[in-house]
Amino acid sequence: MFWRGRKGGGGERPPEEPQQPAPGGPPAGGDGPVGPRFSGAVGDLTPDAALDLLRAGNRAFLSGEGVLAQVSARDLAMVQGAQHPFAVVVACADSRTPPTLLFNQGLGRLFIVRVAGNTVDRRGLASIVYAVKYLKCPLVVVLGHTGCGAVAAAQAVVEGRAELDPALEEMVTPIIPAVLQARARGAADLADASVEENARRVAERLRTAETALAEALAAGRLKIVPAVKNIHTGEVSFFG
Numbered sequence: 001m002f003w004r005g006r007k008g009g010g011g012e013r014p015p016e017e018p019q020q021p022a023p024g025g026p027p028a029g030g031d032g033p034v035g036p037r038f039s040g041a042v043g044d045l046t047p048d049a050a051l052d053l054l055r056a057g058n059r060a061f062l063s064g065e066g067v068l069a070q071v072s073a074r075d076l077a078m079v080q081g082a083q084h085p086f087a088v089v090v091a092c093a094d095s096r097t098p099p100t101l102l103f104n105q106g107l108g109r110l111f112i113v114r115v116a117g118n119t120v121d122r123r124g125l126a127s128i129v130y131a132v133k134y135l136k137c138p139l140v141v142v143l144g145h146t147g148c149g150a151v152a153a154a155q156a157v158v159e160g161r162a163e164l165d166p167a168l169e170e171m172v173t174p175i176i177p178a179v180l181q182a183r184a185r186g187a188a189d190l191a192d193a194s195v196e197e198n199a200r201r202v203a204e205r206l207r208t209a210e211t212a213l214a215e216a217l218a219a220g221r222l223k224i225v226p227a228v229k230n231i232h233t234g235e236v237s238f239f240g
């Protein structure tokens, strides 16, 4: 593991997280998505309860009831000892898709991995494993979005409308299989279908990519859910 080595390794817990709340213990603070506080731990949640919290947060964002404007530096006091996020969100780097806003969650709530096209490389995977194995996150959401430029670039390459820019190869190449699969299905809207297929494929890969994730899934401690955000409305649709 990447945090081992400097002191000879050996510890199961990474040194930067020395004070995690005890399993089953009281939450360190926070009142859910519509309470007066929006930062800090919400306590130990089942995967389905964590998903419900994201759904509720997205509804608050959509209805204009999001209150992240109330989150300020004073909230840091609620998370300075440790973090206990209830969800990992693998999201696109697109400036219109910030998970904290879309799900109305303040400090300490979401563990976010963002890269254009919401794909996962080895570093991203290690980050996800860290959040699940050591921070005990019960939920991983792979969040694509309609109108994704990275997916559009992959689609343009597949359709022969553009050459693959070598500088963007690491971003575009992992998405191409999703476009091919969506096209093979005869999708009416290849752009939207490719976005959904990409999120589904990344989620599926995560299910088998690392033993720690597979074990948590098998034990019912984890769900991995693909999702797509509508770029126009902000609504997030979950698939699973």
Ligand SMILES: [Zn+2]
Pocket (backbone or CB within 6 Å): 092, 093, 094, 116, 117, 118, 145, 147, 148, 149, 150, 151
């Ligand atoms: Zn995107």
